[in-house]
Amino acid sequence: AQSVTQLDSHVSVSEGTPVLLRCNYSSSYSPSLFWYVQHPNKGLQLLLKYTSAATLVKGINGFEAEFKKSETSFHLTKPSAHMSDAAEYFCVVILTGGFKTIFGAGTRLFVKA
Amino acid sequence: DARVTQTPRHKVTEMGQEVTMRCQPILGHNTVFWYRQTMMQGLELLAYFRNRAPLDDSGMPKDRFSAEMPDATLATLKIQPSEPRDSAVYFCASGPFGTGLYEQYFGPGTRLTVT
Numbered sequence: 001a002q003s004v005t006q007l008d009s010h011v012s013v014s015e016g017t018p019v020l021l022r023c024n025y026s027s028s029y030s031p032s033l034f035w036y037v038q039h040p041n042k043g044l045q046l047l048l049k050y051t052s053a054a055t056l057v058k059g060i061n062g063f064e065a066e067f068k069k070s071e072t073s074f075h076l077t078k079p080s081a082h083m084s085d086a087a088e089y090f091c092v093v094i095l096t097g098g099f100k101t102i103f104g105a106g107t108r109l110f111v112k113a
Numbered sequence: 114d115a116r117v118t119q120t121p122r123h124k125v126t127e128m129g130q131e132v133t134m135r136c137q138p139i140l141g142h143n144t145v146f147w148y149r150q151t152m153m154q155g156l157e158l159l160a161y162f163r164n165r166a167p168l169d170d171s172g173m174p175k176d177r178f179s180a181e182m183p184d185a186t187l188a189t190l191k192i193q194p195s196e197p198r199d200s201a202v203y204f205c206a207s208g209p210f211g212t213g214l215y216e217q218y219f220g221p222g223t224r225l226t227v228t
Binding site for chain 1: 161
């Protein structure tokens, strides 16, 4: 069965320090992997995507993620957190060709001044 | 800047009433999704369409929910009759699905409160 696990429900960092949001997936097929961000009372915005090209993917707002097949991971990182990064982040798997979309439970990022 | 639009943005209704939510996907996108978000369940996929045809609605309570795409510019989600447990934010998303293209673009959501 396919699944997505976000290992932390909450992450708290200080402004200017690195961000690491962890995501592991389980899939029998080569998945397409995404990170989305949701600010309070807003819709979801695409941060970045992996679709079997480069394993290190760069997204918007300085975020990037690395696909590691051997670890079945797709962790999201940012070198320096900004107050505006405080939001909920979702790791998403879309099964290739099937359109079936699986969302992780989300990680809420808090950024302290 | 093309966006998915949803109407209404907020809806308060009484139990037993019919609710219709509308979505206009991004022009040219061939796939439309409906999601429900609650604190308890998180994001749930309710149904999705490709080229206006329903592909999967297994996430939807069949007895009261229905989803349609009357044309390429309009998707609807109906609840009849509504119940308090249907209170949630309902998101529509569209995507240009094709080879290697699986990203989805989300609308702002409809916040439904059933009293």
